[in-house]
Amino acid sequence: xxxxxxxxxxxxxxxxxxxxxxxxxxxxxxxxxxxxxxxxxxxxxxxxxxxxxxxxxxxxxxxxxxxxxxxxxxxxxxxxxxxxxxxxxxxxxxxxxxxxxxxxxxxxxxxxxxxxxxxxxxxxxxxxxxxxxxxxxxxxxxxxxxxxxxxxxxxxxxxxxxxxxxxxxxxxxxxxxxxxxxxxxxxxxxxxxxxxxxxxxxxxxxxxxxxxxxxxxxxxxxxxxxxxxxxxxxxxxxxxxxxxxxxxxxxxxxxxxxxxxxxxxxxxxxxxxxxxxxxxxxxxxxxxxxxxxxxxxxxxxxxxxxx
Numbered sequence: 001x002x003x004x005x006x007x008x009x010x011x012x013x014x015x016x017x018x019x020x021x022x023x024x025x026x027x028x029x030x031x032x033x034x035x036x037x038x039x040x041x042x043x044x045x046x047x048x049x050x051x052x053x054x055x056x057x058x059x060x061x062x063x064x065x066x067x068x069x070x071x072x073x074x075x076x077x078x079x080x081x082x083x084x085x086x087x088x089x090x091x092x093x094x095x096x097x098x099x100x101x102x103x104x105x106x107x108x109x110x111x112x113x114x115x116x117x118x119x120x121x122x123x124x125x126x127x128x129x130x131x132x133x134x135x136x137x138x139x140x141x142x143x144x145x146x147x148x149x150x151x152x153x154x155x156x157x158x159x160x161x162x163x164x165x166x167x168x169x170x171x172x173x174x175x176x177x178x179x180x181x182x183x184x185x186x187x188x189x190x191x192x193x194x195x196x197x198x199x200x201x202x203x204x205x206x207x208x209x210x211x212x213x214x215x216x217x218x219x220x221x222x223x224x225x226x227x228x229x230x231x232x233x234x235x236x237x238x239x240x241x242x243x244x245x246x247x248x249x250x251x252x253x254x255x256x257x258x259x260x261x262x263x264x265x266x267x268x269x270x271x272x273x274x275x276x277x278x279x280x281x282x283x284x285x286x287x288x289x290x291x292x293x294x295x296x297x298x299x300x301x302x303x304x305x306x307x
Contacts, residue, residue, distance in 0.1 A: 012043045016055035023059040023068025037075035049163030060120040066107040084128045112214035119207045122175035152177035182212035185234040194237045196283040250289035258293035263307045
C-alpha cells in the first residue's frame with residue numbers, strides 16, 4: 001500500500017480499510033500512510049458505532065489479526081477508539097520480562113482464540129482491567145487483584161460506544177469476568193464444585209474454555225500443552241457429572257414428600273422452592289448430595305424453615 005497518497009483528507013473510512021488490509025495479511029503499509037492515518041485518526045469518532053465495530057471486527061477476525069492490531073496502535077487509531085486497550089501497550093505484567101507485556105500477550109490471545117466475533121472481542125479486552133489493578137510487591141512480584149471484575153465493568157461503556165446490543169455486551173462481559181476460572185481447575189475439585197462451575201457458566205461454557213486455552217501464552221516449554229490438558233480434564237469432568245446427574249439426581253427420590261410431611265405442607269410451589277434451596281446448597285458445596293431425604297429436611301430446619 002505504499003503507492004497510496006499519504007493523506008486521508010476527510011476519507012477517514014479509508015483508515016479502517018487499511019487496517020482490514022493489514023489484518024487480512026496484505027502488503028506492509030508505507031510509513032507515510034501510517035503517519036497520515038495518525039493525523040486523521042481523531043476524526044474516526046464521527047463514524048457510526050456500527051461501522052466502527054464492523055471495522056474492528058474485520059481486524060480481530062483476520063488471519064493476521066496481530067499485525068492489524070499493531071497497525072491500529074502505530075496509526076493512533078487504537079488510542080482514539082479503544083483507549084482502554086491502548087493503555088496496555090508496554091504495560092508489563094512482570095518486572096523486567098518483556099514477553100509478559102500485556103499488549104503483546106493480548107495479540108497472541110486474539111490470534112489463538114477461535115475466530116468467533118464475541119469470543120475474539122473477549123480475547124481482545126480480557127486484560128484491560130490490569131492497568132488500574134497492578135500492584136508491585138516488595139519482593140518484586142506483581143499482582144492484579146480483581147482485574148477480571150474491573151475489565152468486565154470496563155466493557156460496559158466500550159460495548160455501548162461501539163453499538164453492541166445488550167445481550168452481546170453481557171456475553172462479552174461475562175467471558176471477561178470469568179476468564180481466569182477454568183485455568184484454576186484442579187483434579188481435587190469435588191463433583192459439587194464442577195457442577196457449580198458448569199451451572200454458573202451456562203451458555204458461556206464453550207467460549208470460556210476456548211478463551212482459557214488461548215490465554216496461556218507462556219514461553220515456558222510445555223506450559224501451553226499442560227494448560228490444554230487441564231482444560232480438557234475439566235471438560236471431561238463436566239461431561240461426567242452431567243451424565244451422573246442424568247442417572248442419579250443430587251436429591252434423592254421422595255425428598256419432596258419428606259419436606260411436605262416435615263413442614264405440614266400441601267403440594268404447592270413452596271415444595272419446589274425448598275428443593276431449590278437444597279440444590280443450591282449442594283452446588284455451593286455446603287450440603288452433601290445423594291443422601292437420605294431426612295438429611296435435607298434437617299438442613300432446611302437448620303436454615304430456620306418452618307413451613
